[in-house]
Amino acid sequence: MSSTTIDTPTKILTATLALLERPGAKLPTMSDIARASGVSRQAVYLHFPGRTDLLIAATRLQDMQNDIDAALTASRSATSGTERLDAFVTAWGNYIPKIYGVARAILAVVDTDAEAAAAWNTRMADMREGCAAAVQALANEGTLPANVDPEQATDLLWTILSVRTWENLTQTCGWDQACYIDTVRGLALAALAQDVGALTDVLACPDPPA
């Protein structure tokens, strides 16, 4: 019995995720979410203090469902620094499309909502640690040029791997996900490991003529 009954907070969160993950969807209102959850609007407020908190809770559920940590820690087992960078770029780059719907909704309120901004910043700080670790691995094996500041290299990698960059290339320019991954990997290798061949090969990747 209890196995078939879904509790209301979960119903709300899964409905929210479903709404946010519809490609090209308008950002849902609290009424939209309540309707989609099959629950009254007030019931939503009974379980979540406000829209922002609900969105944040939705990201947490999503992170658990997708087990981002497992994907990212896998990159730590790579032996060489270059392989590690490669693994990290691939893992994160393939994670972005899964979270994009929710990320979009949070990014849309980050300008006006300090709480949302804080939540997003922590999330991105976590990702930045992965960037820093990859940069460190490159530095350890001497692939990162000695005169390069690791902090700045991390900032740059972090920016290259940002959701906005993914959004630009795949959503606005219409790139294939595989093409995005290859390009971003090549860009990271060129920027941090002075390996330029990978990128130019990739920029010739089969471009679906829109």
Next chain:
Amino acid sequence: MSSTTIDTPTKILTATLALLERPGAKLPTMSDIARASGVSRQAVYLHFPGRTDLLIAATRLQDMQNDIDAALTASRSATSGTERLDAFVTAWGNYIPKIYGVARAILAVVDTDAEAAAAWNTRMADMREGCAAAVQALANEGTLPANVDPEQATDLLWTILSVRTWENLTQTCGWDQACYIDTVRGLALAALAQDVGALTDVLACPDPPA
């Protein structure tokens, strides 16, 4: 007489720009704008159909004041392709901070307002032409590797030069504007001209310890 009297639309637009250009400012409401213009809220609606139209008009005024076209066309006179890329990156990269306040306000409503999205897209399409021209110049002189697709190279350069990338590096990471320019130029040269030395030199640029 008429030289000292400023007409109301101009008063509104300049007040709007002043509000938007305050660093770290909250996004202004129509009431804020009216108050700052020394005019009633309804007077604003008398001259602009709505908030979006007002923002768009503000960007047009700003473009005129800053004469973006002059700055960008200057890059066309560069002889070599590399110099041209360099000039374009510098011109656009130094233009971004001037428009950032307004860009932020427009980007904030792009998700919910189709008209704003359209206006922003045209603006960015103009900038993309500059990217395409720079890529073409590189291709003409053979600096762009022959197997690289110019369309994709343009997309990539356009993304590297996006306002979001500038925002990430200078606003979130706290980079110096000069450092941003050098890095982005280096990244573009590495990605499109296989010149990797420029970037690694730059990533060691004096980083103000926040």
Next chain:
DNA sequence: GCTGTCAATTGACACTGTGTCAAGCGACTT
């Protein structure tokens, strides 16, 4: 000076969306 016109003001209103409050209702416990 009188009148018409135009720009702007004032104050009201509708609408959307968020968030709060209080009363009620049904099912399940004890």
Next chain:
DNA sequence: AAGTCGCTTGACACAGTGTCAATTGACAGC
């Protein structure tokens, strides 16, 4: 039978956008 828990219903306050109508004030032309 009483109490409690989770949810519903319907009302409300508030901010922000956009609309409308009546009014004011200045500046024209006659």
